[in-house]
Amino acid sequence: MLYKQYYENVRQLMEKAVSRQEDKIVQAAEWLADSIASGGVIYVFGCGHSHMLAEELFYRAGGLACVSAILEEDIMLHKSAVRSSTMEKTEGITPAMIDRYGVQPGDVALVISTSGINPGPVDAALHLKKLGAKVICVTSSAYAEDKSRHSSALRLFEAGDMWLDNCAPHGDASVTAEGCSVATGPVSTLSSTLLMECMVVEAVELLAQRGVQPPVFTSGNVPGGPEKNEDLIKHYRQRVRLLDPYMEV
Numbered sequence: 001m002l003y004k005q006y007y008e009n010v011r012q013l014m015e016k017a018v019s020r021q022e023d024k025i026v027q028a029a030e031w032l033a034d035s036i037a038s039g040g041v042i043y044v045f046g047c048g049h050s051h052m053l054a055e056e057l058f059y060r061a062g063g064l065a066c067v068s069a070i071l072e073e074d075i076m077l078h079k080s081a082v083r084s085s086t087m088e089k090t091e092g093i094t095p096a097m098i099d100r101y102g103v104q105p106g107d108v109a110l111v112i113s114t115s116g117i118n119p120g121p122v123d124a125a126l127h128l129k130k131l132g133a134k135v136i137c138v139t140s141s142a143y144a145e146d147k148s149r150h151s152s153a154l155r156l157f158e159a160g161d162m163w164l165d166n167c168a169p170h171g172d173a174s175v176t177a178e179g180c181s182v183a184t185g186p187v188s189t190l191s192s193t194l195l196m197e198c199m200v201v202e203a204v205e206l207l208a209q210r211g212v213q214p215p216v217f218t219s220g221n222v223p224g225g226p227e228k229n230e231d232l233i234k235h236y237r238q239r240v241r242l243l244d245p246y247m248e249v
Contacts, residue, residue, distance in 0.1 A: 051071060111156065115139070140188065
């Protein structure tokens with residue numbers, strides 16, 4: 001059964017992604033903790049399916065309240081999937097999107113793109129650095145020799161301050177069914193999620209060790225959760241754009 005091979009591939013991928021990058025995970029977590037302790041915000045950006053990583057860290061039980069997801073319809077899938085792919089490949093578009101979110105020096109930004117060759121994510125990383133944020137990129141080393149589509153010739157792993165390898169194979173799909181000429185079983189979302197959540201939980205521990213109360217959301221479905229969350233929302237909604245109920249859509 002092919003799902004067992006897929007599961008084993010994912011299990012090995014997860015182990016590889018974490019065990020080979022422990023120092024990077026800790027360094028990234030230290031950047032997050034330093035920023036949060038100083039009142040900073042953590043921004044997350046991705047095009048296409050990578051936007052799910054921004055949603056993964058944003059406004060969820062057990063997640064950081066100071067995460068600002070950069071969610072723009074033109075580069076997501078629900079408005080027009082084909083158009084979003086075109087937008088990701090179009091240089092010069094994403095900086096204006098990012099400018100709507102109020103990035104400040106001392107913030108940290110996570111930019112995700114498995115191939116890392118398209119102009120959208122590269123532009124985002126370069127612009128976020130220009131705004132004074134430390135930029136952590138999540139991409140795949142399988143594309144390290146692929147040609148960039150950005151005019152700078154930079155790929156995403158070259159555009160930030162640090163990068164982590166989600167270890168996804170070239171083309172993302174990881175298994176091939178007998179009699180089928182096309183591979184299936186994509187893995188990049190799973191491994192990227194793991195890496196990013198590892199950064200977050202490590203940052204939470206670092207903050208607690210420093211005597212700083214980590215700004216973590218409680219589930220709204222447990223007693224006292226909504227009240228605790230309301231305090232965090234009030235504290236961060238001036239800086240986290242999508243927490244502001246009066247934001248312009």
